[in-house]
Amino acid sequence: MAHAPELPEKYVCTACQTMHAGTVSARTDSGHQYDAPAKCGCCGETELVAEKNWPHFKQ
Numbered sequence: 001m002a003h004a005p006e007l008p009e010k011y012v013c014t015a016c017q018t019m020h021a022g023t024v025s026a027r028t029d030s031g032h033q034y035d036a037p038a039k040c041g042c043c044g045e046t047e048l049v050a051e052k053n054w055p056h057f058k059q
């Protein structure tokens, strides 16, 4: 079975909508666990949502 390349979780800044790669917080059997960055590197906003949740967050 081919090993699928692992893509990092991505997070979107709620203020400037810049996308950031998640910070690796743990290793799991299936890859890595990601956490949102502590804050946006562009504007300093501390609220970042997972990319998959973004369409739901943005209403």
Ligand SMILES: [Zn+2]
Binding pocket: 013, 014, 015, 016, 017, 018, 040, 041, 042, 043, 044, 045
């Ligand atoms: Zn930002």
